[in-house]
Amino acid sequence: MQISNRQLFLNHIAQVSPKPMELEIIRAKGIYLYDINEKPYIDFISGISVSNVGHCHPHVVKAIQEQAEKYMHLMVYGEYVQSPQIQLAKSLTDLLPENLNSIFYTNSGTEATEGALKLAKRVTGKTEIICFTNSYHGSTHGALSVMGNEEFKQAFRPLLPDVKIIPYNNIEEVKKNITSKTACVILEPIQSETGYTVADNQFLKAIREKCDEHCALLIFDEIQNGFGRSGTLFAFEQTAVIPDVLLLAKGMGGGMPIGCIVSCQKLLNEFTYNPVLGNINTFGGNAVCCAASLACLQTILSEKLVDGIETKSNLIRSLLKHQAIKSIKGKGLMLSLEFENTDLNFKIIETCINNGLIVDWFLFNTYSMRITPPLIITEEEIKLACAIILKSIDEVLVEV
Numbered sequence: 001m002q003i004s005n006r007q008l009f010l011n012h013i014a015q016v017s018p019k020p021m022e023l024e025i026i027r028a029k030g031i032y033l034y035d036i037n038e039k040p041y042i043d044f045i046s047g048i049s050v051s052n053v054g055h056c057h058p059h060v061v062k063a064i065q066e067q068a069e070k071y072m073h074l075m076v077y078g079e080y081v082q083s084p085q086i087q088l089a090k091s092l093t094d095l096l097p098e099n100l101n102s103i104f105y106t107n108s109g110t111e112a113t114e115g116a117l118k119l120a121k122r123v124t125g126k127t128e129i130i131c132f133t134n135s136y137h138g139s140t141h142g143a144l145s146v147m148g149n150e151e152f153k154q155a156f157r158p159l160l161p162d163v164k165i166i167p168y169n170n171i172e173e174v175k176k177n178i179t180s181k182t183a184c185v186i187l188e189p190i191q192s193e194t195g196y197t198v199a200d201n202q203f204l205k206a207i208r209e210k211c212d213e214h215c216a217l218l219i220f221d222e223i224q225n226g227f228g229r230s231g232t233l234f235a236f237e238q239t240a241v242i243p244d245v246l247l248l249a250k251g252m253g254g255g256m257p258i259g260c261i262v263s264c265q266k267l268l269n270e271f272t273y274n275p276v277l278g279n280i281n282t283f284g285g286n287a288v289c290c291a292a293s294l295a296c297l298q299t300i301l302s303e304k305l306v307d308g309i310e311t312k313s314n315l316i317r318s319l320l321k322h323q324a325i326k327s328i329k330g331k332g333l334m335l336s337l338e339f340e341n342t343d344l345n346f347k348i349i350e351t352c353i354n355n356g357l358i359v360d361w362f363l364f365n366t367y368s369m370r371i372t373p374p375l376i377i378t379e380e381e382i383k384l385a386c387a388i389i390l391k392s393i394d395e396v397l398v399e400v
């Protein structure tokens with residue numbers, strides 16, 4: 001008897017949750033995923049905040065194909081002069097402030113976090129790291145150490161020492177806790193896993209001032225915020241603050257795995273000596289991933305995707321009016337719908353998926369629904385998706 005793919009999935013793929021979705025997707029295009037029966041699903045989460053230019057964007061696919069025919073992997077990071085790496089670094093840094101002029105490529109977001117924490121220790125000679133309640137910076141040991149949620153980290157102690165977790169958007173705590181001992185402060189300008197909590201400008205300014213006063217590095221994790229999702233290419237552009245270190249990943253690759261640490265060359269070059277090769281990897285800056293990332297960036301710019309985000313965000317907010325929706329939080333195309341409780345939220349999410357719309361919840365906020373569609377989504381498609389959400393809410397409410 002032939003074993004189904006579903007059974008093979010359960011037998012051989014490590015399971016990270018007790019109840020996986022188990023959708024069997026065979027292809028994806030634009031905002032749509034298609035299952036084995038060719039049933040279409042609108043991807044309203046961009047798997048998660050990755051497919052900003054949609055799935056299989058023709059420019060990205062072409063760039064991947066062309067680069068794959070030239071070369072894929074060369075010797076480890078930073079030794080050979082590789083055109084895809086250089087062109088991407090030049091294009092990205094041209095779009096950033098002067099101090100963010102150098103790039104270290106990584107394979108993922110969490111690896112960018114790890115490198116940034118190491119950089120802060122190396123540059124400042126200090127060890128104390130300040131982070132915030134409900135922050136998420138990845139799942140590896142260093143990133144877990146600066147996670148602002150005890151439930152997800154308690155099983156993995158001991159973690160990094162010298163980490164202080166302070167409340168988000170609290171200026172008094174910033175003033176009290178950032179001191180001469182601080183090596184760095186790491187935060188997301190829009191906290192993702194709480195259901196998109198936006199940092200106050202005054203809070204960010206206070207952090208910047210304290211970091212300057214005490215020669216501590218300010219690290220912005222825009223791994224989820226970046227590449228247009230917040231309504232500007234990078235979320236920090238909407239604030240009065242420029243970080244010393246910017247972390248990017250997710251939407252960066254147009255669907256390929258890539259991340260990076262952006263900082264000033266003087267700082268990043270600290271990894272060159274004492275010890276030599278202070279931060280390295282095998283696949284960071286892979287030529288095919290860089291080519292995909294450059295095509296993705298060029299698409300965001302040439303299709304002026306960022307310009308349409310405010311209108312799309314407002315449209316979603318105006319359409320999603322229902323007595324069961326308690327609030328809509330967030331910015332740009334990173335929005336969260338708050339429901340009465342987790343059970344109701346999970347039921348509505350499940351019903352949406354059955355009705356052909358992929359939505360999700362948040363790691364630290366299980367009573368809210370995640371809405372992060374591809375930035376290419378049209379107003380007509382938004383109307384269709386929002387109608388599915390409203391219909392699904394009604395279907396669930398009839399049952400309960």
Ligand SMILES: Cc1ncc(COP(=O)(O)O)c(C=O)c1O
Nearest residue numbers: 108109110136137138192223224
């Ligand atoms: C804000 C933020 N930082 C870091 C990460 C970790 O990125 P990755 O999953 O690529 O390791 C994520 C992933 O969800 C994230 O949302």
